[in-house]
């Protein structure tokens with residue numbers, strides 16, 4: 001994975017490349033960037049707004065930062081939506097757009113799960129731009145917590161010392177202090193190992209065909225994940 005570091009931001013060239021390929025070739029004029037804030041401050045949203053003729057955009061995240069709020073002021077066609085994009089109310093607020101970006105977010109979604117989220121948004125969009133850490137450790141998609149503590153920490157890029165992951169297995173059934181649910185469903189931790197076959201068949205079931213797929217390299221040092229970029233369009 002080729003990454004460019006701009007001050008504190010990590011901008012991924014494959015995600016930018018996917019936007020620059022999809023917007024002109026598929027005629028995308030409106031989009032929603034679901035979970036576009038952490039560490040990148042909405043960089044993919046602002047890239048799309050600055051480089052492509054966009055009429056309507058939404059950036060949704062559980063945490064909007066002052067930098068994002070400030071930068072959004074110069075983009076009147078951008079709506080900032082603070083909340084869980086897995087809630088139907090937020091999906092309704094996003095409404096119909098040409099495309100959604102799901103960059104590094106699908107593997108975190110449990111309640112509702114990643115497949116249900118795809119279904120919720122698929123009916124309102126024509127294109128899905130997905131960049132995800134894909135599971136290569138087995139033929140079947142796995143819920144990472146089900147691997148047990150030792151295997152879980154062998155397969156995620158965070159140590160037990162990181163705040164969210166401290167004593168994780170002891171607090172799985174406790175209510176998360178901010179999220180409306182238990183720690184085991186919290187989207188701030190790694191949740192799923194999704195296989196290509198399961199992602200592609202879920203999206204096909206929703207009426208989309210694969211337009212392009214790019215192998216983007218290893219996910220850090222993880223033995224069982226590969227970064228991949230997918231563009232799907234409604235049939």
Ligand SMILES: C[S@@+](CC[C@H](N)C(=O)[O-])C[C@H]1O[C@@H](n2cnc3c(N)ncnc32)[C@H](O)[C@@H]1O
Nearest residue numbers: 035036037038061062083084085086103104187
């Ligand atoms: C791993 S970061 C990815 C950031 C960016 N999309 C990128 O590609 O670098 C995940 C982001 O999605 C947000 N997020 C994850 N699940 C969410 C949900 N269900 N609703 C709203 N935001 C969510 C997190 O707050 C965080 O900003």
